[in-house]
Amino acid sequence: MDTVPRAGRPRASSRETLAEAACELFLEQGYDATSIVDITRRAGVSRSSFFNYFSSKSDVLWSNFDARVDAALIALARLGTDADGPAVQQALRPMLQGFAPDPLALALRNAAAMGVEGELLRDTGLRHARIASAIAATARSAGVDEVRAVILGAALATAVLSSLRVWAEHGAGQASLETQFDEALRSIHDLPWG
Amino acid sequence: MDTVPRAGRPRASSRETLAEAACELFLEQGYDATSIVDITRRAGVSRSSFFNYFSSKSDVLWSNFDARVDAALIALARLGTDADGPAVQQALRPMLQGFAPDPLALALRNAAAMGVEGELLRDTGLRHARIASAIAATARSAGVDEVRAVILGAALATAVLSSLRVWAEHGAGQASLETQFDEALRSIHDLPWG
DNA sequence: CCGATTGTTGGATGGTGTCCAAGAACTATC
DNA sequence: GATAGTTCTTGGACACCATCCAACAATCGG
Numbered sequence: 148m149d150t151v152p153r154a155g156r157p158r159a160s161s162r163e164t165l166a167e168a169a170c171e172l173f174l175e176q177g178y179d180a181t182s183i184v185d186i187t188r189r190a191g192v193s194r195s196s197f198f199n200y201f202s203s204k205s206d207v208l209w210s211n212f213d214a215r216v217d218a219a220l221i222a223l224a225r226l227g228t229d230a231d232g233p234a235v236q237q238a239l240r241p242m243l244q245g246f247a248p249d250p251l252a253l254a255l256r257n258a259a260a261m262g263v264e265g266e267l268l269r270d271t272g273l274r275h276a277r278i279a280s281a282i283a284a285t286a287r288s289a290g291v292d293e294v295r296a297v298i299l300g301a302a303l304a305t306a307v308l309s310s311l312r313v314w315a316e317h318g319a320g321q322a323s324l325e326t327q328f329d330e331a332l333r334s335i336h337d338l339p340w341g
Numbered sequence: 342m343d344t345v346p347r348a349g350r351p352r353a354s355s356r357e358t359l360a361e362a363a364c365e366l367f368l369e370q371g372y373d374a375t376s377i378v379d380i381t382r383r384a385g386v387s388r389s390s391f392f393n394y395f396s397s398k399s400d401v402l403w404s405n406f407d408a409r410v411d412a413a414l415i416a417l418a419r420l421g422t423d424a425d426g427p428a429v430q431q432a433l434r435p436m437l438q439g440f441a442p443d444p445l446a447l448a449l450r451n452a453a454a455m456g457v458e459g460e461l462l463r464d465t466g467l468r469h470a471r472i473a474s475a476i477a478a479t480a481r482s483a484g485v486d487e488v489r490a491v492i493l494g495a496a497l498a499t500a501v502l503s504s505l506r507v508w509a510e511h512g513a514g515q516a517s518l519e520t521q522f523d524e525a526l527r528s529i530h531d532l533p534w535g
Numbered sequence: 536c537c538g539a540t541t542g543t544t545g546g547a548t549g550g551t552g553t554c555c556a557a558g559a560a561c562t563a564t565c
Numbered sequence: 566g567a568t569a570g571t572t573c574t575t576g577g578a579c580a581c582c583a584t585c586c587a588a589c590a591a592t593c594g595g
Contacts, residue, residue, distance in 0.1 A: 155572025156560040182550060193575050203552075247435075272466020293493075295528045297503045298496055305495035309488070334489045349541025350591040376581065387544050392583075 159238040160192045161335075162200050162210070166250050169207045178204075184272070205270055209248045212311075214275065215242045220281045230289045235282065235303070236332060242278075242307055243324050246314075255315035271308055279304035305330035354386045356394050363401045367448070371456040372398075391470070399464055402457075405443045406505075409436045410468065416476045424483045427495070429476065431528060434470075436501055439517050440508075449509035465502055473498035482498050498523035 168189040172181040173268040183204055187194050201207050223230075246252070258264045283300035287293065310327035317323070347456040362383040366375040377398055381388050395401050417424075440446075452458045477494035481487065504521035513519070 153572080154562045154570075156546070156574070159570085159574065183552090184550090195575055195577095196573085198552075200575075268470045269463065269467045272468075272470045273463045274464045274466075275495075276466045277467065294503070294525055296500055298525065298528055299501035300491055301495050301503075305492055309491045309495075331488055331492065334492055346593070347541080348539070348593040350543070351541085353543065377583095382584090389544055389546095390542080393542070397583075 160196060160200065162254075165190050165192075165197065165200050166207050169204075170250050171252055171260045173263065174257060176218055177260075178254075178266060179262060196233040205266060206269075208250045208254050209270060209274075212242075212251050212274070220278070223281055223285055226285060226289075228288050228290075230285050236283060239278075239282075239303060239307055240325070240328070243311065243328055246311070246324055256318075257314055271312075275301075275304045275308055278307060302335050303332075304341060306335060354384055354390060354394065354410075357522070359384050359391065359394050361396075364444050364447055367455045367457065368451060371454075372448075372460060373456060399460060400446045402448050402461075403464060403468075406436075406445050406468070409440075414472070417475055417479055420479060420483075422482050422484075424479050429479060432468050433472075433476075433497065433501055434519070434522070437505065437522055439462060440518055446509040448510075450499045450507055465506075467493075468500055472501060496529050497526075500529060 165186060169181070169186045172185055172189060176185075183197050184194050186204075186207075189195050189267035201210060206213075219238060219240075219242045222241070223235065226234055226238060233331045254261055254263050254267060258267055279297070279300035281300070282303050283296040286299050291299065293303065306328060314324040314327050359380060363375070363380045366379055366383060370379075377391050378388050380398075380401075381391050395404060400407075413433060417429065420428055420432060424510045441464060448455055448457050452461055466535070473491075473494035475494070476497050477490040479491050480490035485493065500522060504518065504525045508518040508521050
């Protein structure tokens with residue numbers, strides 16, 4: 148990448164190193180039983196340093212996905228008042244495009260072994276809320292009425308997150324993530340149980 | 342209620358007393374700035390006692406609603422394999438029926454003043470996940486296919502939570518909570534932006 | 536009065552996340 | 566090569582949350 152020499156003390160670690168150490172420990176001992184000190188010990192740095200790389204323990208799992216969400220929501224906001232259905236769906240897609248196996252995928256796949264199911268439920272909820280409310284805001288500003296905008300946001304956010312979950316559970320191989328997403332989108336168009 | 346004398350030391354406090362003290366402080370100082378010790382001091386009991394009544398600080402806000410959700414989800418599970426749309430909606434209704442102003446409603450209404458918006462987002466997400474996954478499970482066992490069941494669960498969970506939010510924000514008076522819910526349900530039936 | 540029961544309390548413990556000051560390792564400039 | 570500026574690491578202190586537990590207090594029924 149950039150081997151350009153920069154001023155200042157060189158980093159003693161990296162997000163990758165720390166994330167790797169963390170994931171190993173999560174698998175070995177479980178998420179709750181792994182303290183931040185455990186992680187930094189294995190990575191060979193001090194506890195303080197952990198917070199130079201991640202803002203919290205759960206951030207190890209989510210930072211990658213969160214960055215994608217941030218980018219996508221900026222693109223979504225740029226659609227402005229003349230957003231339509233297809234445009235919104237296109238704006239959402241980069242959240243999943245080229246998603247490589249990462250700590251989050253690992254956690255989703257090994258939730259039981261890591262004892263991280265509750266944690267994932269809680270934190271997925273937070274992302275759901277963030278994505279849903281951004282979509283709702285866009286829809287609203289494009290003329291959709293309040294309640295429907297909210298429901299639409301929830302449905303689309305669910306499509307994103309549940310396709311990610313299903314993909315991660317099923318081995319995270321293939322190009323099937325986007326396929327999964329497409330299927331989810333399709334099933335929004337005709338919900339059962341009228 | 343029951344003035345029946347029971348064995349053992351009488352309680353020195355109550356959920357209501359503690360919740361009241363907590364809500365006052367949340368409004369005065371904000372949620373984050375209010376520690377559990379602050380709450381118990383005002384209520385006149387020790388810090389330890391707090392956990393005899395609530396399992397965490399946020400439980401003060403949610404325990405009432407959570408109890409309703411618990412009850413409703415049990416009823417939902419009882420529907421079994423021959424659940425249909427209307428039956429599910431009826432099972433959900435008790436979550437909102439006769440909902441009186443409580444700490445959660447107060448927090449939703451005064452989120453900004455309490456500085457509790459992030460907290461609410463996160464915790465609402467958890468409830469959303471719980472409700473949605475229960476509905477999805479019921480739908481699945483009634484023959485709805487996986488992806489649609491998940492989306493349906495998300496949409497209905499959103500209907501419950503967003504009607505609660507809107508109702509709380511708008512003064513929490515009237516009988517309009519259930520009306521709000523009915524409107525949300527109606528708008529699920531024809532989402533915009535095909 | 537006695538035991539059983541139910542609650543309260545303080546203290547200890549271990550974890551999280553924040554803050555900060557001291558210092559280490561590097562670059563660039565004179 | 567000294568010096569200054571920059572970037573990062575580190576340890577310590579802190580406030581808080583949540584759990585556990587043993588000691589103790591207040592009530593009941595017999």
